[in-house]
Amino acid sequence: MSTGAAIHVTGLTKSYAAGAVAVGDLDLTVERGQVYGFVGRNGAGKTTTMRMLVGLIRPTAGTGAVLGRPLGDPAALARVGSLIEGPSFYPHLSGRDNLRLLARYLGLPDTEVDAALERVELAHRAGDRFRAYSLGMKQRLGVAAALLGDPELLILDEPTNGLDPAGIVAMRELIGSLAAADRTVLLSSHQLNEVEEICDRIAVIHNGRLIAEGTVADIRSAGGTGSLLIRADPLDKASAVVAALPQVTSVAEVGGALAVQTDPANAAAVNRALALADIDVLELRVVRQSLEDAFLDITHDNGPVPTGDQLEAR
Amino acid sequence: MIGNSMTAELFALRRRRAVWVLVGFWSAQILLFAYTISYVIYLSMGADFAAGQAEALLASLLPASVDHYIVGSMPIWGGPVMLIIGGMVSAGDYRNGTLRTILARFADRRALLLGRYAAVVLVMLIVSIISLVVGTACSTVVSLAEARPLVFPSFGQFLTAAGALWLVEIAWASVGFALGIVTRNVGATIGIGLVWTLLVENVLGSLLGALDLNPIRAVMLGPASAAIAQAQGGDPSAGGGFAITAATGPGAAVAVLLGYAVLSLAIALFTFNRRDVV
Ligand SMILES: Nc1ncnc2c1ncn2[C@@H]1O[C@H](COP(=O)(O)OP(=O)(O)OP(=O)(O)O)[C@@H](O)[C@H]1O
Ligand SMILES: [Mg+2]
Numbered sequence: 001m002s003t004g005a006a007i008h009v010t011g012l013t014k015s016y017a018a019g020a021v022a023v024g025d026l027d028l029t030v031e032r033g034q035v036y037g038f039v040g041r042n043g044a045g046k047t048t049t050m051r052m053l054v055g056l057i058r059p060t061a062g063t064g065a066v067l068g069r070p071l072g073d074p075a076a077l078a079r080v081g082s083l084i085e086g087p088s089f090y091p092h093l094s095g096r097d098n099l100r101l102l103a104r105y106l107g108l109p110d111t112e113v114d115a116a117l118e119r120v121e122l123a124h125r126a127g128d129r130f131r132a133y134s135l136g137m138k139q140r141l142g143v144a145a146a147l148l149g150d151p152e153l154l155i156l157d158e159p160t161n162g163l164d165p166a167g168i169v170a171m172r173e174l175i176g177s178l179a180a181a182d183r184t185v186l187l188s189s190h191q192l193n194e195v196e197e198i199c200d201r202i203a204v205i206h207n208g209r210l211i212a213e214g215t216v217a218d219i220r221s222a223g224g225t226g227s228l229l230i231r232a233d234p235l236d237k238a239s240a241v242v243a244a245l246p247q248v249t250s251v252a253e254v255g256g257a258l259a260v261q262t263d264p265a266n267a268a269a270v271n272r273a274l275a276l277a278d279i280d281v282l283e284l285r286v287v288r289q290s291l292e293d294a295f296l297d298i299t300h301d302n303g304p305v306p307t308g309d310q311l312e313a314r
Numbered sequence: 315m316i317g318n319s320m321t322a323e324l325f326a327l328r329r330r331r332a333v334w335v336l337v338g339f340w341s342a343q344i345l346l347f348a349y350t351i352s353y354v355i356y357l358s359m360g361a362d363f364a365a366g367q368a369e370a371l372l373a374s375l376l377p378a379s380v381d382h383y384i385v386g387s388m389p390i391w392g393g394p395v396m397l398i399i400g401g402m403v404s405a406g407d408y409r410n411g412t413l414r415t416i417l418a419r420f421a422d423r424r425a426l427l428l429g430r431y432a433a434v435v436l437v438m439l440i441v442s443i444i445s446l447v448v449g450t451a452c453s454t455v456v457s458l459a460e461a462r463p464l465v466f467p468s469f470g471q472f473l474t475a476a477g478a479l480w481l482v483e484i485a486w487a488s489v490g491f492a493l494g495i496v497t498r499n500v501g502a503t504i505g506i507g508l509v510w511t512l513l514v515e516n517v518l519g520s521l522l523g524a525l526d527l528n529p530i531r532a533v534m535l536g537p538a539s540a541a542i543a544q545a546q547g548g549d550p551s552a553g554g555g556f557a558i559t560a561a562t563g564p565g566a567a568v569a570v571l572l573g574y575a576v577l578s579l580a581i582a583l584f585t586f587n588r589r590d591v592v
Binding site for chain 2: 051054055056057058072073074077078080081082084085086087088089090091092093097100101102104105106107145148
């Protein structure tokens with residue numbers, strides 16, 4: 001195993017013929033052993049980045065290394081399992097034969113195929129043709145293909161897509177076991193609660209650019225401070241008192257309670273102000289900002305999914 | 315690496331029915347056009363034909379002629395089939411996105427393509443042998459029906475015929491292989507291949523032949539393939555598959571056929587290496 005980061009890219013850029021920039025000037029480092037989340041709205045550039053990492057498409061600019069070797073290096077990519085933009089297999093071949101074919105390319109014995117099928121719980125249907133698989137079974141086969149030969153690095157583009165609840169839990173456990181076995185995982189997902197749970201670090205990509213990077217806690221707070229939920233009597237008076245405090249950004253009445261935008265650290269000060277104003281505080285609690293809230297916060301100001309024209313203008 | 319790719323492609327080809335249907339189709343053409351129809355024509359040749367002409371046709375259908383007779387059938391009947399097989403191998407992976415599944419892991423594109431090409435070359439060798447076996451069987455039946463003595467070509471002649479068939483098939487399949495990479499679509503490859511065979515090789519070819527423009531015909535696939543057949547003793551006037559005549563000697567024809575193979579492979583490699591795969 002070579003040393004250094006599992007993935008390290010600088011200035012990675014991909015623009016298409018029309019001038020549209022799918023990924024622009026991306027810097028990204030994924031250390032070995034990390035489970036790294038890659039999040040961003042539709043069209044943000046996640047899949048494009050992953051394609052460049054596995055050499056399917058060539059960057060317009062920028063350099064990088066995967067497992068210590070330049071982008072597209074065959075020796076490195078033989079140790080990278082990936083599932084990018086959905087599972088793609090020969091429809092007329094069985095799941096097992098599809099994997100056996102891949103094993104031939106990699107020079108792996110068929111026993112590896114069976115092991116991979118077991119890991120995604122598809123062994124019992126491995127003899128069926130791929131075309132007869134359900135969405136989730138196709139997805140499982142895609143993950144099995146990525147796992148073939150126990151690669152050092154896994155690049156998974158929306159791996160839980162189409163999986164049933166049990167499948168999603170199994171996927172979480174699988175990724176956990178990969179991390180425990182010192183494998184590196186880069187995964188993209190729109191399931192932010194999932195990402196929050198399994199990833200060590202996260203990169204938020206928006207319109208092809210990296211706009212936030214860090215641990216889950218970092219990203220959560222990057223979206224803004226959390227909020228306080230307050231139940232008090234009388235409520236309208238409480239609202240006026242809290243709104244007058246300098247530390248408070250905004251106050252809104254939601255279902256008989258106050259939602260107060262402020263740093264949760266100000267909870268005591270808010271409580272004191274209410275007590276001094278002779279208001280009964282029935283409940284006061286900190287509402288943690290979820291990753292989802294932070295994500296919406298960081299990415300919302302740029303409006304809806306960008307149009308082609310907007311992309312070209314970048 | 316090339317070995318892995320070839321092994322994998324052969325694994326896939328074994329399970330690819332369309333390829334074997336095409337090989338069967340070619341065998342059926344030998345049975346139907348090269349032998350059955352020709353034999354029926356011979357039987358219907360009445361007294362108004364010169365005795366020599368009928369005898370020449372029959373001679374080409376007998377086992378002693380099987381080596382060059384099959385080679386002679388290849389240019390017009392077999393070529394397009396081999397072209398399609400080549401295209402199916404190279405373009406087939408674009409349809410279901412399987413190319414990205416493979417390339418993401420097996421990123422040596424040159425090795426991937428060379429391995430697949432090697433698989434095609436191997437399939438062509440198999441086709442050559444099948445062709446000779448089918449031809450030998452058919453000619454044996456004709457011989458028995460006509461109560462002629464069974465005389466077969468020597469082993470050396472069979473080997474030469476297999477080699478000649480192989481070369482001609484490789485040339486055609488290589489063109490299909492390159493077309494498949496360039497168009498990334500099996501249907502388009504078949505379309506272009508058939509139009510080309512029909513218009514360029516057949517129509518334009520016979521036009522150029524009539525105008526005596528042999529230097530141009532010399533670098534065409536059909537005439538070059540025919541030259542190989544004639545060099546082995548094939549007789550263009552015997553009917554059967556010999557609609558295309560040679561324009562050069564066998565040496566130049568071998569060079570032309572190898573040229574097609576090398577040039578096609580170079581185009582395929584160049585194109586495949588440059589393009590993004592999505
Ligand atoms: N082959 C292509 N030609 C032109 N533009 C492309 C091409 N592939 C992708 N794009 C553009 O690049 C941008 C990024 O696409 P990409 O598929 O990387 O997004 P994504 O983050 O994976 O989105 P999603 O969450 O929907 O999967 C999009 O605007 C897309 O339209
Ligand atoms: Mg995507």
